[in-house]
Amino acid sequence: MLDLAIVGSDVVTPEGPRRLDIGIADGRFALLAEPGGLPEAARTVDGSGCVTLPGAVDPHVHANGPLGESLGQSRDVITSACLYGGTTTVIDFVWPSTTDVARRSITADLAERVEAWTGDSYTDFAFHVALTGDVSEKILREIPDVIADGFPSFKIFTTDIVPSGLLSGVELKVRFGTLADLFDVVARHRGIVTVHAEDDDIVMHQYRKYIDSGRTALRYMAEVHTTLSEDMSFRRVLRLAEHYPGLALYFHHVTARTGVDALREFRRRGVAAYGEAIDVIAMNTAARYSEPDGVKYHIYPSLKYAEDVDAIWEGVRDGTVNCFGTDGACPTWEQKTQGSRIDDAYGGVTGVEPKLAVLYTEMLANRSLDLTRLVEATSSNAAKIFGLWPRKGCIAVGSDADLVLLDPRAPRVIRATEMHEGDYSPWEGCRVDAWPAYTVLRGEVVMARGELTADRPAGRLLRRTLDDAVFAGTASAR
Structure with a gap:
């Protein structure tokens, strides 16, 4: 006897x-x-x-903060909101647990985070390891064992993002000499480096210029975190990567045409480079910053311009942009509005719950893309790139039974008061053409008709090994 049968729906399998x-x-x-x-x-x-779609895989959420702090809502709130919206797997970040670089241990940080998440996450979960500031030789020596233990993805920043540093007590920027050493060891041991790429010199110069002239209002954000910065940083990182055969790169939150063009060019040159869009950035422009509540749309680096939005969708269409993340920390409105200047605006957003419905509507109704492309962008590509395929990201015999039933007969207008992740939404007032009716995680119905039916957080840690296709640059569907 089967445990569960789902009957009568149109099912999006790897074959269509x-x-x-x-x-x-x-x-x-x-x-x-x-x-x-x-x-x-x-x-x-x-x-x-x-x-019926595979349960969504979000490769970019933030329930973990530096030094063990939370960036927004707690992980149980964020991951339960994921289930309401059809996301069944998240990849978060393990940050340094100490400000003393010499004492940091990735292995200890991972053990601490795994223990904290076990029994407290409603979704299955995995971690990118954030390597910040001066990455020591000690940390570099740990990387082979960390990869072998099932944690093969490492996030770096090429900027401190804001002049005072975005994260209390943590220097973010990894210098390029250190980055070369990191590329070398990660390439040799079959890992992937994920990148928040901005040119720090340009960003900090723009901050000085705009602050000195009194132009600190939020509406100037895209003139500080510029398309030129994305161009210069993407190309510098990609050019360095060419010197390390077998290295795979993943660029978080591609925001500009310059970034899309750089990825496309270097992929043609043989670099295994993948791109991620954030739905809020892919569907809004910097004009939002001039609205009275414009901060609710802000994600670092920044919203850009109409031509950049068009370029992101061109990248989705031709396979240059592979995944959609949320950058979801799910802050409260009080947290989100703690700053309103170019140098103190909070970058995390809510949006893990409506993500799938929003992208279903945008991709099918507005971008002339199909259900197969929706699945690629919201689950299968992330699973393939980060070593979860075919366990996650597909409806196929033998895979984990993670799925979401989207109901096109249940369109709605998104209201924060009806969400489960915070008291505001950047999607407030947005009409979507479908809404999740059921979410299933590993064969258990965990959300049914708007009610969370999981009686406790039962998410499991996912240890990962990257496939050869990741390093060949062919892990994504196109």
Whole structure:
């Protein structure tokens, strides 16, 4: 007997959408059958009229902060909001647990975070390791063992982001000499480096110039975190990567045409470089900063301009931009509005809950993309790039039974008061063409018709190994 059957829906498999019935046993997809072709199941969910997608994989959330602090809401709030919205796997970041660089241990930091998340996350979870500031030889020596232990992705920053440093007690910027050493060891041991790429000299020069002239209002943000900065930093990082054969790179929050163009060019030159868009940045422009509540849209580096939004979607279409993240920390409105200047605005946002519905609407209704491309951008590409495929990111026999049933008969206007992740939303008033009806995690119905049915946080740690395709630059679908 099956544990669970999902019947009557259009199912998006790796081969494309089909009307199928889904049989689930022991937490995995056991059978994909023509309608009416399943054996008996302990529970059956009628998915008639719905579209069934793999549970979304968000490669960029922030329930962890530096030194063990939270950047916004707690992980149980963020991950339960994910389930409401159809996201079943998140990748967060492990930050330094000490300001004393000489004493930092990645292994100890990971053990601490794994313990904290176990029993406190509603979604399955994995971690990127954030390497900040002066990455010591001691840390570099740890990297091979960390990769072998199932944590193969390492995040770096090429800027401190704001003059005072974005994160209390932590220097962010990794200098290029250190970055070369990091590229060398990560390439040799089959890891991937993820990058927040801005040119620090340009960004800090713009801050000095604008602050000295009294132009500190939020509306100047895109003139400080510029498209030129993205161009220079992306190209510098990519040029360095060419010297380390086998290195894979992933650029968080691609915001500008200059970044998309750089990724496209260097991919053609053979660099295994992948790009991530943030939905808020891909659907808004810097004009938002002039609105009275414009800070609610802000994510670092910054919103850009209409031509940049168009370029991001061109990148999604041709495979230069592979994934959508949220940068979701899910702060309260009080936290989000603690600063309103170019040098103190809070960059985290809410948005993990409506992400899938927003992208379904934008991609199918406004960008003439299809369900297969939606799945690639919200689950399968992230799973492939970060070593989760085929366990996650696909509806296929043997994979974890993670799925979401989107109901196109349930359009809605997004209201923060109806969300489960905070008291504001950058999507307030946005109409979406569908909404999740059911979310299933490893064969368990964890959200049904707007009610969280998971009785406790049961998310599991995901240890990862990267496939050869990641280093060949072919891990994404296009």
